[in-house]
Amino acid sequence: MxxxxxxxxxxxxxxxxxxxxxxxxxxxxxxxxxxxxxxxxxxxxxxxxxxxxxxxxxSGSCMPNNKPKVLRETASTAWIDANNVLGATASHYAMDVAINKAKETGVAWVTVKGSNHNGMVGFWAQKAANKGLIGMAFTNTSPLLAPTRSKQSALGTNPIAVVAPAAQGESFYLDMATTAVAVGKIEMQRKKGEPLPAGWAQGPDGRETRDAKLAFRTGCLMPLGGREETSGYKGFGLAAMVELFCGISSGSNYGHHIRSWTHSGEGEPANLGHCFVVIDPECFAPGFRERLADSILHWRQLAPTDPELPVLAPGxxxxxxxxxxxxxxxxxxxxxxxxxxxxxxxxxxxxxxxxxxx
Amino acid sequence: MxxxxxxxxxxxxxxxxxxxxxxxxxxxxxxxxxxxxxxxxxxxxxxxxxxxxxxxxxSGSCMPNNKPKVLRETASTAWIDANNVLGATASHYAMDVAINKAKETGVAWVTVKGSNHNGMVGFWAQKAANKGLIGMAFTNTSPLLAPTRSKQSALGTNPIAVVAPAAQGESFYLDMATTAVAVGKIEMQRKKGEPLPAGWAQGPDGRETRDAKLAFRTGCLMPLGGREETSGYKGFGLAAMVELFCGISSGSNYGHHIRSWTHSGEGEPANLGHCFVVIDPECFAPGFRERLADSILHWRQLAPTDPELPVLAPGxxxxxxxxxxxxxxxxxxxxxxxxxxxxxxxxxxxxxxxxxxx
Missing domain, CATH: 1.10.1530.10 (Malate/L-lactate/L-sulpholactate dehydrogenase, four-helix barrel)
Structure with missing residues (x-):
């Protein structure tokens, strides 16, 4: 290192x-x-x-100096065209819109089309949590997830992030791909020259593979839950839900219509879709932060199966x-x-x- | 049969x-x-x-003839006290509030305290989808999920449901426990006298068990994703997210404070928490139903790994x-x-x- x-x-x-x-x-x-x-x-x-x-x-497939704009809005929703800016620019813009609306009406649901890869989505949920709100962020990505029983990919690694502030300096931080692992983890195994753990990816025959190079070339990650017997269809369902919130709602490219994952950056604009949700916990029962901190502290002190491996709270x-x-x-x-x-x-x-x- | x-x-x-x-x-x-x-x-x-x-x-722990009421609301949110009615009564009431608000502002986020078990949560999300809206429903339940690395349970099977209307008579229907399987499936295996598949449940030592009776007695289901190596912490994170939306937000009992699963119905009121979310897809890009149907039809025709087992869409x-x-x-x-x-x-x-x- x-x-x-x-x-x-x-x-x-x-x-x-x-x-x-x-x-x-x-x-x-x-x-x-x-x-x-x-x-x-x-x-x-x-x-x-x-x-x-x-x-x-x-390559000109992303136009970082364009300006995003709101295409349609209500008191609690907005539909945004990112206008092909970088994912960070689009996501800051959209999350700011969502935070302002949630402060007024208690909840905001914002979808974005015409965007690019917006990185670790927990960052965007965190932006709302920094204001004392519950933040959620979702994005679609290039097809890499093979639906349960399928030899082909049809959805992205479509992550879900939820971040919320808690008392005692704690916070809840969940940011997870709906595949068993994010594609970046396959890349890192390949760069390190190490084999894959079980349940991460399929080979071209639709069966599980441990070969990082083959997995990267095949581009068929297994959904969270792995095979059908271990409820992989739930991970597939969650990835599909994320796509429903992102591309299917925003009118960006979606699912199998998204371009293949490319490092070269050539080709048409990615036209990815995101979704941002902000909720004001003050609209519900008093004591939200205290109950959340109580939960986090409780999880950490649970009796571990292996005394060397303490239980961790999300984040x-x-x-x-x-x-x-x-x-x-x-x-x-x-x-x-x-x-x-x-x-x-x-x-x-x-x-x-x-x-x-x- | x-x-x-x-x-x-x-x-x-x-x-x-x-x-x-x-x-x-x-x-x-x-x-x-x-x-x-x-x-x-x-x-x-x-x-x-x-x-x-x-x-x-x-036993008097549920009062089916009480009336739920809204404790606090904004244009897009409501906090409801179910007043210890049956889960179905509470959920109809809360989902009606959410549907009416979403029709006005495009999205509604409703939390409920003081409720009882509200069954197959997809039913509640479906209620919104029947009105042309995207419905989501969540509930907390008695502790049965062992967080990753833990020998003890600390969260319920905390389901997530999302239902949405699509063109061509199709719909998206996802209703999933955030454990690998719902506790009912363990019960059914026990009633049938059959062993459990791998990755469903832990024994008292914190290790996986295949014994349905032991699993039922131990009450430690594994989260979606199974063990830590296969990203079980994501299922734990999702169950925790559901609790954040339900009990932690609504001020009902939550997580480890919820009474143990009981068939006898004796004891204190369950005081469970639910969360209902409704989104109007018309607030975003035109063509939502067509894109959703296109996705569903695409998934079904993907090349299957086993030609005998066609790929299924959620629902x-x-x-x-x-x-x-x-x-x-x-x-x-x-x-x-x-x-x-x-x-x-x-x-x-x-x-x-x-x-x-x-």
């Missing part, structure tokens, strides 16, 4: 995005999203994604990773990531990151 | 509920909920639950079961169910169901 100062990784991401023509604010917001993923211990959604965004901008891993990164002031990256970032710096004529061995 | 005319099963359920003092409308609504579960091929949530409701009424199993029951006009029950219903008829001095051998 190699380490990079958080501030320098942030600077590098912004420089790369600006080098391909992205305005300063959009570059900063996209970099904040990627740094958060790296700090939270989800490297698949951090610096690892930068080159894809850069490629989408330089505990992410918070521990962020605390560690912040204490050191650095983020650790695998060698291949550092090498591909150095190559990107060269290509874009941007100052490379300063890297130290760990 | 034994069969009973649908109308006679319905009559029997209403008679039993009326025999313990339930007013006619509340009895009818509760019976409709149970019959729907039996028709949909989910016998665990049908006639199988009747005796529990009867016991809760006769296809339920619709096929209902079509079969309706064509025959009868519902099939296992012998043990018929016997316990006959005993209940005797105890309540109600005319038993007319049963035919299949």
């Amino acid at each position: 190699r380490k990079v100062m958080i501030a320098d990784a942030m600077r590098f991401m912004e420089d790369c995005l600006k080098a391909v023509g992205c305005a300063a604010k959009a570059a900063e917001q996209q970099a904040q999203l990627l740094i958060q993923a790296d700090r939270y211990g989800h490297p698949s959604h951090g610096l690892n994604r930068l080159e894809m965004y850069v490629n989408e901008i330089s 505990d891993k992410e918070k521990a990773a962020a605390a560690e990164a912040d204490a050191k002031g650095t983020i650790s990256y695998v060698r291949q990531q550092i090498e591909s970032s150095a190559a990107l710096a060269k290509r874009l004529k941007v100052k490379p990151m300063e890297v130290e061995m760990e | 034994r069969k009973v005319m649908i109308a006679d099963a319905m009559r029997f359920m209403e008679d039993c509920l009326k025999a313990v003092g339930c007013a006619a409308k509340a009895a009818e609504q509760q019976a409709q909920l149970l019959i729907q579960a039996d028709r949909y091929g989910h016998p665990s949530h049908g006639l199988n639950r009747l005796e529990m409701y009867v016991n809760e009424i006769s 296809d199993k339920e619709k096929a079961a209902a079509a079969e029951a309706d064509a025959k006009g009868t519902i099939s029950y296992v012998r043990q169910q018929i016997e316990s219903s006959a005993a209940l008829a005797k105890r309540l001095k109600v005319k038993p169901m007319e049963v035919e051998m299949e």
Whole structure:
């Protein structure tokens, strides 16, 4: 592993995005999203994604300096055209609309079309939680999930995020792909040259595979729950629900109509769909934050099956990773990531990151 | 298997509920909920639950003739006290409030405290879909789910339901426990005297068990996703999310504070929490129903891994079961169910169901 100062990784991401023509604010917001993923211990959604965004901008398939706009709205809903900006720009815009509406009416439901990949969706739910609200975020993505019984993919890894503030400095943080794992985890296994655990992905024959390269090439992840006998159809149903909220509601591309996952960034605009929901817990029973903190503290003290492995509340891993990164002031990256970032710096004529061995 | 005319099963359920003092409308609504579960091929949530409701009424822990009321509301939210009525009464009341608000503002978020078990939650989401809206329903339940790494249960099977209308006579119907399976399925395996499939439940040592009796006695179901290696923490996270929407928001009992699962109906009122969400798809892009139908039809024609097992859209199993029951006009029950219903008829001095051998 190699380490990079958080501030320098942030600077590098912004420089790369600006080098391909992205305005300063959009570059900063996209970099904040990627740094958060790296700090939270989800490297698949951090610096690892930068080159894809850069490629989408330089190929013209993403237009980072456009402006999103509201197409239709009620007191509690909005339908937004992201106008092909970066996912971070679109998501900040839409989440701001949702937060303002929820403050007025107690709940807001916002759908977005014409967008691009919006990273670790927990970031967007967190934005509402930072204002004392319950935030939810969903996005569709390129087809990679094979529905139960299917040899072919038909839906994305379609994540669900819910973040809510609790008393005693606690918070509830759930951010999960509706596949057994996010595609980034398959990529990371492939980069590390390690086999896949059971229940993650299918080969071209529709049966489970442990070969990360084959799984990445096949592009058929198993839904949460795995095979039919272990209720994989529920994960498929959840991924379909996310698509219903995102592309099917917003009129963006959806499901099998979304372009294949591409690193090169070439082709038509992605035209992805997102959905953001904000709820004001003050509209319901007093004491929400206290009950949530009581629950979180209760889960952590449950008797563990293995005394070495304490029970974790949703988000505990992410918070521990962020605390560690912040204490050191650095983020650790695998060698291949550092090498591909150095190559990107060269290509874009941007100052490379300063890297130290760990 | 034994069969009973649908109308006679319905009559029997209403008679039993009326025999313990339930007013006619509340009895009818509760019976409709149970019959729907039996028709949909989910016998665990049908006639199988009747005796529990009867016991809760006769013990005084449920007050079926009370009236629910709105405690606090905005244009798009409501906080409701079910006032300890039957789950069906509370859920009809709350879903009507949500539907009316969503028609005005495009979305409604309603939480309910002071309620009882509200059955197959897809029924409530369906109620909104019947009006051309997207319906969602959630409920908390007695602790039965063991969080990842825990030897103890701390959350219920906390189901999620989403139902939405589509073009071409199609609809999206998802109704799933956030455990790998609902507790009713463990009960049915126990009644049939059959072992459990892998990944369903833990024994008292926190390890997986295949023994239905031991699993039922232990009361520690595994979350959707199974063990930690196969992302069971996501199912735990979803169950926790449902609790956040239900008990933690509504101020009902929640998580580990909910009484143990009981068939006898004795003890304090259950004070369960529900959450109902309704969204008007007309607030977003035109063509929602067509895109949803296109998706459903696409999923069904995907190349199957096993040519004998076609890919199903969420809800296809339920619709096929209902079509079969309706064509025959009868519902099939296992012998043990018929016997316990006959005993209940005797105890309540109600005319038993007319049963035919299949």
